[in-house]
Each structure stands twice: as structure tokens, then as C-alpha cells.
Amino acid sequence: MAVGLDKVKPEAITEDQHLVVDGMDISGHWNRMFAQRVIFDYDVDKLEQVAALPGGESLAWCYGCGKCTAVCPVDIVGDYSPRKIHRKTQMGIDLFTSPDLWLCTTCRNCLRVCPKEVDMIQIMPAVREQAVLQGNVPAELQKAFEDTAKNGNPLGQPQRKRADWAKTAGVPVPILKDLKRPVDILWYVGSYPSYHPRGMDAARAAARIFNALGIDFGILGVEEKDDGDSQRLAGEKGLFEMLAEYNIATFGKYAFGRMVVTGPHEFNAFKNEYPKYGADFKVAHYTRFLVEHLDRLRPLLKKPINLKVTFHDPCYLGRHNGEYDAPRELLRAIPGIELVEMGRCRENGYCCGGGGGGMWLDSFTKEHTRMRLSERRVREAVEYGADVLAVCCPFEVSRFEDAAKSTGNDKLLVRDILELLDESMRP
Amino acid sequence: MNIVATLKQIPNVTDELELNAAGTDLDHDALQYVLNEFDEQALEEAVLAKEAAGGTVTVMGVDTTGELDAALHTALAKGADRAIKITGDFPRGTASHVQARLLADAIQGLSPDIVFAGVQAADDRDGQLGPMLAAHLGLPYVGVVTGVSVKDGQAIVHKEYAGGVMAEFSVALPMVVGVQAAHQPPRYAPVSKIRQIAKTAKIDEVAGNADGQGAGSTVRRMFKPQSAGHAEIWEGSPDEVAEKIAALMDDRGLLKRP
Numbered sequence A: 001m002a003v004g005l006d007k008v009k010p011e012a013i014t015e016d017q018h019l020v021v022d023g024m025d026i027s028g029h030w031n032r033m034f035a036q037r038v039i040f041d042y043d044v045d046k047l048e049q050v051a052a053l054p055g056g057e058s059l060a061w062c063y064g065c066g067k068c069t070a071v072c073p074v075d076i077v078g079d080y081s082p083r084k085i086h087r088k089t090q091m092g093i094d095l096f097t098s099p100d101l102w103l104c105t106t107c108r109n110c111l112r113v114c115p116k117e118v119d120m121i122q123i124m125p126a127v128r129e130q131a132v133l134q135g136n137v138p139a140e141l142q143k144a145f146e147d148t149a150k151n152g153n154p155l156g157q158p159q160r161k162r163a164d165w166a167k168t169a170g171v172p173v174p175i176l177k178d179l180k181r182p183v184d185i186l187w188y189v190g191s192y193p194s195y196h197p198r199g200m201d202a203a204r205a206a207a208r209i210f211n212a213l214g215i216d217f218g219i220l221g222v223e224e225k226d227d228g229d230s231q232r233l234a235g236e237k238g239l240f241e242m243l244a245e246y247n248i249a250t251f252g253k254y255a256f257g258r259m260v261v262t263g264p265h266e267f268n269a270f271k272n273e274y275p276k277y278g279a280d281f282k283v284a285h286y287t288r289f290l291v292e293h294l295d296r297l298r299p300l301l302k303k304p305i306n307l308k309v310t311f312h313d314p315c316y317l318g319r320h321n322g323e324y325d326a327p328r329e330l331l332r333a334i335p336g337i338e339l340v341e342m343g344r345c346r347e348n349g350y351c352c353g354g355g356g357g358g359m360w361l362d363s364f365t366k367e368h369t370r371m372r373l374s375e376r377r378v379r380e381a382v383e384y385g386a387d388v389l390a391v392c393c394p395f396e397v398s399r400f401e402d403a404a405k406s407t408g409n410d411k412l413l414v415r416d417i418l419e420l421l422d423e424s425m426r427p
Numbered sequence B: 001m002n003i004v005a006t007l008k009q010i011p012n013v014t015d016e017l018e019l020n021a022a023g024t025d026l027d028h029d030a031l032q033y034v035l036n037e038f039d040e041q042a043l044e045e046a047v048l049a050k051e052a053a054g055g056t057v058t059v060m061g062v063d064t065t066g067e068l069d070a071a072l073h074t075a076l077a078k079g080a081d082r083a084i085k086i087t088g089d090f091p092r093g094t095a096s097h098v099q100a101r102l103l104a105d106a107i108q109g110l111s112p113d114i115v116f117a118g119v120q121a122a123d124d125r126d127g128q129l130g131p132m133l134a135a136h137l138g139l140p141y142v143g144v145v146t147g148v149s150v151k152d153g154q155a156i157v158h159k160e161y162a163g164g165v166m167a168e169f170s171v172a173l174p175m176v177v178g179v180q181a182a183h184q185p186p187r188y189a190p191v192s193k194i195r196q197i198a199k200t201a202k203i204d205e206v207a208g209n210a211d212g213q214g215a216g217s218t219v220r221r222m223f224k225p226q227s228a229g230h231a232e233i234w235e236g237s238p239d240e241v242a243e244k245i246a247a248l249m250d251d252r253g254l255l256k257r258p
Helices: A030-034 A045-051 A057-061 A067-071 A073-077 A082-090 A109-113 A120-134 A139-151 A164-168 A191-195 A197-212 A229-233 A237-251 A264-277 A286-292 A294-300 A325-333 A355-360 A362-367 A373-383 A396-406 A417-425 B037-053 B068-078 B096-108 B129-137 B191-200 B238-251
Strands: A183-188 A256-261 A283-285 A308-311 A338-340 A388-391 A413-416 B002-007 B009-011 B033-035 B056-062 B082-087 B114-118 B141-151 B154-160 B166-172 B175-179 B203-207
Touching: A045 A057, A045 A082, A045 A120, A057 A082, A057 A120, A067 A082, A067 A109, A073 A373, A109 A120, A120 A229, A120 B191, A139 A229, A139 A237, A139 A355, A139 A362, A164 A191, A164 A197, A183 A197, A191 A197, A197 A396, A197 A413, A197 A417, A229 A237, A229 A264, A229 A355, A237 A264, A237 B191, A256 A264, A256 A286, A264 A283, A283 A286, A286 A294, A286 A325, A286 A417, A294 A325, A308 A325, A325 A338, A325 A417, A355 A362, A373 A388, A373 A396, A388 A396, A388 A417, A396 A413, A413 A417, B002 B037, B002 B068, B002 B096, B033 B037, B037 B056, B037 B068, B037 B114, B037 B141, B037 B175, B056 B068, B056 B096, B068 B082, B068 B191, B082 B096, B096 B129, B114 B129, B114 B141, B129 B141, B129 B175, B141 B166, B154 B175
Parallel strands: A183 A256, A256 A283, A308 A338, A308 A388, A388 A413, B002 B056, B002 B114, B056 B082, B082 B203, B114 B175, B141 B175
Antiparallel strands: B009 B033, B141 B154, B154 B166
16 A cells, blocks of 8 residues: 555544455454454452542552552562452452452552552551451451550550559659640650550660659540541441540540650541541650650760661551651660661661551561561661660560560560660760 | 340440449449440340341440430431330449349340340459340340341350350240350441431330339448559569479479479
């Protein structure tokens, strides 16, 4: 066909299913480039079910580039990523009943790189909520839900013991109910610092630091209950709402200038989620709060800690809320510390595995991955020659300490930044 | 099958218990109330019976706290079909004899095939709610039950005795069962589901009257446990301590000599 400068009119183009030119068969689906490519060879009902949920829409936006797979912390220890979830769902695998549903830690690294903004932080809670309503919940996660509903904390400890840790802090820890006056700082301690033995170490350290700085603070004591945000991300939205309503009412009973929280998950809850339920107060994670007081804190840090320290960015402080510098500034303020960065740090920080309900899915996740995320992380810390893995999220101390033991890296110390500051303040 | 499960709210015993000024009762207003754990077991067994044999489960309780709705909504979320609340001037800590009277009156008109109640409650002095319910209704009762299966107008009931002895009874329905433990652990009702149900569910209210019904006993004095004796710690090497243990056991007649 002679083609001049004029365009070929579409009706002039013919397709030959079988065309032989000079003895060569060049037939084929050459015309496919002009038409919709056939991608829906499978039943897409399952994908549509997810996309029909409020929050689940963006799973259908995935175009399969796979950037998420490269950064997904779960894929590094297993076979799982948002792209894989999308593809499996497209092929008719039911996410609502698949073990894949419980592996996402909502660490947000996929969303950071996704060109289509496929948002697992919305998708996972939406699908999980349906699974929870159907009663398809891994037993250990369900236990955490039950304990939270019954006792106000996922550890299943009695509410009346919530402030018992303060008895051994060695400094006064005022309780707002007894104080009967406004305070500058309402310190929301959190469930793990209140009950977990290693979390309590961080809580006691914080109490000593606040006292040394002369901070006017108070805690809620037995009136404090879990923030519920991780339970929400794990699919129990009703439990989260129940706790949010209770907590907002409790906070409202007291006059305080600002709230300081020990944990990034609580920080995220109070900063980004509670306002949707009517909360109206300022909140800071303790790392930023202490950096504000660094001029007065620095002279108290007298004892050198001559160790090589690396820092693990908590997903809910870093990627979710953009705070990367405050924890590092605190560590640099401690004399003697040599701060080394791991390869996966800051925006690309690895995940400890505890977010989005992962804290209460340890055995389940272990069954579906080659190693725990926390185990991968402590190995990385050791690869970079660290003596200390410093953290500032109450989920992490126990996770990483267990992982250091289970991987034979007992020598690696795991310390909350609060503990390191407190140690440096001691004579 | 027409199944009824009774619920009772009791003080949360994981809290610090406070006594009233007279030292005759708990300070009920200072306490948090939760569902009696044996009633949770009874509800589970009721829902399991419904799932196995078909029918409906009606849950009911005396509202002594003003907070019974939450427990009823939870029961509906777990699979109960209808909820009944008995109202009236019944304060926290209303005696189980009074509650049994009120429950029996409300159950009477329902003509149930089987009634499940918790075998006891932590605030119950005599554990008689189930037997009294059965007596008021004129029905047979089996207590300390760990499993029920219903077929052809009969219930096969597993009862637990002391010393690990189990018995199986065959009872003609209708009957009342005092549940020690359901044959499966109680299911979890997601709070999401409970909150959904709370928005739409209807709770039937029945005015209760228990005039003239006594508590069966009166409390003269209530007090916190007093430690009677103290443990003695034996020091020494393992061999020495073993000698002492053997001597003590011999002294108490616990050793059998060949």
C-alpha cells in the first residue's frame, strides 16, 4: 500500500487474521496496540468487592508497576506486597479470607512510592473490618481486641494497675484527678509503658526527665485507656470509636496546655484521628517535646555513653507524621554516643512489624514469613556495627529485644531514647 | 426451639473492691459492673444450641445498673434474636433470689423449651439462681453443666462433678440448665457489630414486681480476707530441705512405708 503524506483513513485499514507475505506468516494480534488490551481474563468480582468498600477504592487504581514491592518490608521476609495483593485479587483470590489480609503493618512505605496513590492504610482497615464482622480474625488478634474491650489495654492487665509503674519511678508522678488544678502538660503514658516491664522502664525514665526539667505535668492514672488506633487499623473500628469517645471525654475533664505522648501510635491517633471525633487539643511526641527543652536538658546529660548507636525510625513518627530529626537530635545530645545510620532509615526506614495490629499477630505473621520483621531489623543493626539499637516507640523495645535473642544477637542492646537520656543524667 | 438465656451484671472483680460504710455490703456505686462470666458461658451455649438445632434465643436480665442495654446489645451481636429488659426499682446488687423471681415471671409467658443460666456469679451468696428459676417455673434443673445437645424434645446434658467425674443426663424438655462452661469458648462480638446493632435493635421492656420476695439470707458483716498464717521458708541445701519435707510429710501421715 502506497502511503503518501496523507494520513491513511481508518476505514482503509484492514486486518488479516492470517497473512502470508513472501512466504512468511506475519499474522498475529498486531492490531492489539490500537485496542483495549485484554487484561480481564479472570473474574474480577473479588477486586470489585474490595473497591466497593469506603476506603477500598484505591486498590483498583493499581497499574502494576511494582514500586511498592521493592520497598514493602513484608516482601523482604516473605512473598507479599500491595501489587501482589492487587494481582491476586484481580485473579479472583478472596482477600477477605486470605492470610495476606493480616500481613500488612500499615507502615506506609508503599504509599510513599506509589504513583497511583494506592493507599493500603485505607484499604487494609476497610477489608479487615468486614473480616472482623464475619468473625474471621486470627485468634491472637481477637484476644487483643477482647482484652482491650474488657480492660482498656491490649495486654489484658487490670485497669486499676495502670499507674502502678509510677510507684517505682523514684520521683513524683502527679495524677490529674488528685492534682485538681490545670497543668502545662498532660502526659498520656500509653498501654505498653504502663504495663509492659520494658515499657515501664521507659515510662519511669520519662518521669525522671520531666521532673529534672521541672515540667508541670500530670497523668490520667487509672482513668487512662488505650488509644485504640492500632485496633482500628487491624479492623476493629467500633472498638476504636468506643475508646476515642471515652478518651476524648476523659481529656475534656481536665485543663492542660498541651498533651505529650510516649508513643508514635498514640501521637498519630490524637493528631490525625481523634479530631474527626471532636478532639481539640495540641499533642507532641516526647522526642519533639524534649528537643524544645534541649537547652536545659543538655547540661544535665553529664555521663558519657561511649557506644555506637543506631536509630530505628518508627513508621508512625516518621513516614506517617514526618518527624525524623527530633529523635536524632536527642541522641546527638548525649555525650559519647556515635550515631550510625542503617541503610534503611528515615523515609525508607524498615518496619518493626508491630503496626496495624502486627503487635498482636506475631505467631500468625511468623507462619507466613521467613523471619519476623523485627528479626530482619536487628540483623541490619548488627550489620552496621551498632552496640545499641535506639527506639522511641513503646512497641519496639520488646519486639527488638526478643528478636535480638531469637537471632543470637544478644549483645545488641535495645534502648528507648528515654532510657539513654535518663542513664546519661545519672551521676 | 424456643431458647432463653438469662444475664446478670456483677461487680468487676478485677477492680479494687470497696465496702460500704456499714461494712455489710460492697459499695456498689463505686464499682464498675460487667456481665457475669458464667452468664457469658450460658449465652454461648444457648447460641450453640440454636445453631445446632434451630430456633430463637431470647436474652433477658434485670436492669440493676441502668447499663444492661450494652450487655443485651452484645448478646444480640453474638447471635441472640430478641432482648428483654426487666425494669423497676432494682438497685445494683439486687439479690439473686429477687432476680430469680423477676426472671421467672418474665420467662413464664414465653413457654421456653430450654433456659440457660450461669451456674453461679461472683456476687451470689448461694448459687441458687438457676434452681430457683426452675422451681418457680416448675421445670427440671441440672447445674454445673459443660455441654448440652438437644434432639427430639430431649436434652443430653453433660454435668461436671468434683474429682473430674463427668455424668451424662437425658432430660425431657422443657428444662433449666446451670452452665459452668460452654462446650466452646465464648465468641467475640466485634465492637463494630455491637455498635451497629445498638443503633437499630429494639429492646423489649417488662416492668418487674418482686414485692415480698426476700434475699434468702442477710449479711451481718463483710470484710476483706484476713491472712491466717504465713508461709515458712526453709533455708539450706537441696538435700537438707528435702529431708525436712520428708520429715514433715511423715509427720502428717502422708508417707507410706513398705
